[in-house]
Amino acid sequence: MNKPLDPSVLAPATAQGATVMPNDAPTDAQALAAWQQEYAAQIGTERPVHNRSGIPIKPIYTEADRPAGGDRSAELGLPGQMPYTRGIYPTMHRGRTWTQRQLIGLGTPAEYNQRLLGVMAQGANAVSLIPCNSVFRGYDADESHIELLGTCGTVVNTAPHMDVALGGVDLGRTSCAMNDPSPFTLLAFMLATAKKRGTDWRLISGTSNQSDYLSHYVANHMFFRIALPGARRILGDHIEFCNQHVPKWNPMSVVGQHMQQAGATPAEAVAFTLSTAVQNAEDCIARGMDPDSFLPRFTFFFDISISFFEEVAKFRAARRIWARLTKERLGAKDPRSWRFKFHGQTSGVDLTRQQPMNNIARVTVQAMAGIFGGLQSLHTDAWDEALSCPSENGARIAIATQNILREESHLTDVIDPLGGSWYVETLTDQMEAEILRVMGQVDQAGGMYKAVESGLVQRMVGESARRFQQQVDDGEQTVVGVNAYQVEEDRSARPINVRPDRATMQAHVDDLRAFKAARPAAEVQRALDALARAAHDAKDNVFGRVVEAAEAGCTHGEICATLRRELGFGHVQAIV
Amino acid sequence: MSERFIPKVLVTKIGFDGHDRGSRVVAAALRDAGMEVIYTPPWQEIAAVVKLATEEDVDVIGISSLATDHLIVPKLMDALRAGGLGDVAVIVGGIVPDEDEPMLLEAGVARVFHPGSPLPEIAEAVRGLARDVRARRATA
Numbered sequence: 097m098n099k100p101l102d103p104s105v106l107a108p109a110t111a112q113g114a115t116v117m118p119n120d121a122p123t124d125a126q127a128l129a130a131w132q133q134e135y136a137a138q139i140g141t142e143r144p145v146h147n148r149s150g151i152p153i154k155p156i157y158t159e160a161d162r163p164a165g166g167d168r169s170a171e172l173g174l175p176g177q178m179p180y181t182r183g184i185y186p187t188m189h190r191g192r193t194w195t196q197r198q199l200i201g202l203g204t205p206a207e208y209n210q211r212l213l214g215v216m217a218q219g220a221n222a223v224s225l226i227p228c229n230s231v232f233r234g235y236d237a238d239e240s241h242i243e244l245l246g247t248c249g250t251v252v253n254t255a256p257h258m259d260v261a262l263g264g265v266d267l268g269r270t271s272c273a274m275n276d277p278s279p280f281t282l283l284a285f286m287l288a289t290a291k292k293r294g295t296d297w298r299l300i301s302g303t304s305n306q307s308d309y310l311s312h313y314v315a316n317h318m319f320f321r322i323a324l325p326g327a328r329r330i331l332g333d334h335i336e337f338c339n340q341h342v343p344k345w346n347p348m349s350v351v352g353q354h355m356q357q358a359g360a361t362p363a364e365a366v367a368f369t370l371s372t373a374v375q376n377a378e379d380c381i382a383r384g385m386d387p388d389s390f391l392p393r394f395t396f397f398f399d400i401s402i403s404f405f406e407e408v409a410k411f412r413a414a415r416r417i418w419a420r421l422t423k424e425r426l427g428a429k430d431p432r433s434w435r436f437k438f439h440g441q442t443s444g445v446d447l448t449r450q451q452p453m454n455n456i457a458r459v460t461v462q463a464m465a466g467i468f469g470g471l472q473s474l475h476t477d478a479w480d481e482a483l484s485c486p487s488e489n490g491a492r493i494a495i496a497t498q499n500i501l502r503e504e505s506h507l508t509d510v511i512d513p514l515g516g517s518w519y520v521e522t523l524t525d526q527m528e529a530e531i532l533r534v535m536g537q538v539d540q541a542g543g544m545y546k547a548v549e550s551g552l553v554q555r556m557v558g559e560s561a562r563r564f565q566q567q568v569d570d571g572e573q574t575v576v577g578v579n580a581y582q583v584e585e586d587r588s589a590r591p592i593n594v595r596p597d598r599a600t601m602q603a604h605v606d607d608l609r610a611f612k613a614a615r616p617a618a619e620v621q622r623a624l625d626a627l628a629r630a631a632h633d634a635k636d637n638v639f640g641r642v643v644e645a646a647e648a649g650c651t652h653g654e655i656c657a658t659l660r661r662e663l664g665f666g667h668v669q670a671i672v
Numbered sequence: 673m674s675e676r677f678i679p680k681v682l683v684t685k686i687g688f689d690g691h692d693r694g695s696r697v698v699a700a701a702l703r704d705a706g707m708e709v710i711y712t713p714p715w716q717e718i719a720a721v722v723k724l725a726t727e728e729d730v731d732v733i734g735i736s737s738l739a740t741d742h743l744i745v746p747k748l749m750d751a752l753r754a755g756g757l758g759d760v761a762v763i764v765g766g767i768v769p770d771e772d773e774p775m776l777l778e779a780g781v782a783r784v785f786h787p788g789s790p791l792p793e794i795a796e797a798v799r800g801l802a803r804d805v806r807a808r809r810a811t812a
Binding site: 228229230232233235240243244247248315357358359448449450482483558561562565569575577578 | 689696697739743788792
């Protein structure tokens with residue numbers, strides 16, 4: 097066995113018994129100045145380096161960037177302690193890693209169910225459902241282009257469709273995330289299914305992933321849009337209803353992902369998201385709700401780009417700001433209200449069509465940034481997403497990537513492992529300052545609702561998107577395979593896109609028509625009339641009426657059409 | 673043809689998807705390249721696109737697609753021909769799987785641009801297509 101290293105081998109040879117007292121050791125400041133001189137001499141002319149949020153990045157960070165003094169523990173806190181910079185729970189990933197939630201949605205409800213049970217057998221431990229774009233747009237299958245049905249999500253239009261999609265899933269024990277924008281029909285169909293199966297609503301857990309109507313207005317025009325005032329009202333009703341009847345459900349997911357995907361810088365995306373959360377919270381408070389009754393059920397959803405350190409700092413800064421905002425501005429007293437819980441999705445915008453297998457490496461770096469950023473739930477993109485909706489092979493590798501990061505690579509041994517790095521701590525402070533600056537702009541515009549209504553946020557996001565594209569076109573931002581290291585590719589090796597079988601889909605549409613014809617028409621009409629009346633009665637709860645309509649056999653398209661008629665449609669502003 | 677040739681382009685989206693980063697960035701780039709750009713928000717009906725293209729007398733129509741909406745572009749091509757706009761050049765940009773490209777080209781689409789296409793390259797191609805359209809119209 098090797099002997100342990102004797103520390104004396106590192107000491108300079110001295111006379112026996114003498115103590116080394118170097119009096120010519122440079123001070124820290126002198127050492128830094130000497131290094132700066134050498135660095136400048138060797139590096140020559142250097143292009144300034146900025147991160148995506150526009151923060152200038154120095155070649156090295158030292159203690160001088162984080163001068164002693166100031167209350168460091170008040171800035172950081174240990175995990176589970178205010179202001180949660182280092183994590184929202186005392187045990188973080190040592191105690192429980194993250195929820196592995198893969199988005200899936202394809203074909204008919206029966207096809208979805210088969211795929212869902214497959215990914216759950218491979219390690220996914222929660223449900224996520226993406227409906228077809230026709231559903232997002234508020235239409236039933238029988239009023240849509242058949243070419244498009246089920247190509248990007250599952251065609252769920254009724255409570256019985258949901259029963260099939262979630263067949264074999266215990267709704268009382270499995271967290272279900274629904275990509276379910278206002279008016280939240282998917283949750284309504286789920287609640288109807290639960291009632292039919294005898295599952296207590298109080299056991300149902302999960303998230304309304306797309307409840308953030310403001311981010312849809314800014315950046316993701318995927319969804320059925322009720323005009324802004326109506327969308328605001330329905331969200332409040334949804335939060336209040338869930339609060340009373342489905343207490344383990346997270347009715348509010350504030351979405352930064354759309355805005356960053358649409359081009360907002362990471363700092364802007366967090367700023368707009370936190371401003372949105374403040375807007376929604378203040379709307380609830382204005383209804384007379386206690387902040388501690390709803391804030392513990394607010395969750396966040398963010399994009400994780402490949403700008404690694406920037407993303408880690410982004411999440412650390414966001415936690416700190418949210419903790420202080422909820423406590424000081426919103427008056428929350430319950431620590432559960434102060435904790436910034438977030439789901440991260442690796443950024444699809446960073447993925448390239450060129451040399452697409454390289455995307456596996458990109459997703460790995462992005463996922464690591466999210467893990468070091470302290471996320472609670474993670475979706476890793478499939479490598480073939482820049483080519484098509486993900487294939488089964490792509491989805492399998494995406495899940496395996498999470499399994500490797502979580503269980504093979506020792507990434508989760510230490511909580512907040514990058515904390516204390518001079519760079520990461522400095523960058524966390526700088527990201528925090530930049531986020532607060534943009535939030536100040538939103539506040540000046542009268543809050544997020546007004547800033548979106550006026551188009552201010554949309555213009556800022558569009559401007560940042562163009563700036564980034566310019567950087568790629570100019571070669572300032574390298575994208576491997578796109579503006580650097582291009583190669584001739586054999587495209588025949590690429591996966592063939594699997595599209596829903598047209599005959600199966602046509603049968604699904606025919607079934608829906610038959611379902612509509614067989615329902616008790618009077619009951620359906622009664623439920624839709626009650627929904628229409630609720631839209632104009634501030635004392636009624638619109639979402640409660642949506643749930644009743646779902647139970648009465650109303651379809652998604654019928655519910656959306658009723659609300660579109662009563663509350664108006666939210667057109668997209670043409671801002672270029 | 674004079675040096676002050678200004679192509680007229682309609683940038684739009686049909687179908688269900690609303691992701692508009694691509695259409696907005698491309699529309700702004702074409703505008704900045706000196707073209708006259710008519711831009712619409714997403715979710716245009718095919719008939720509305722034909723009507724707008726007729727009223728605005730455009731040379732080129734750019735369809736942006738992220739989530740499989742390119743699958744109904746052949747329907748648009750039929751509607752354009754039926755509406756007497758068979759000479760307008762149509763380009764498609766976005767997520768278009770390789771195996772779908774022949775289907776679009778057979779339907780009469782002039783070019784397909786995939787993610788990573790540099791904006792100057794798109795602008796140059798649009799200018800060229802617009803020139804061809806005008807030249808064909810002048811001799812027709």
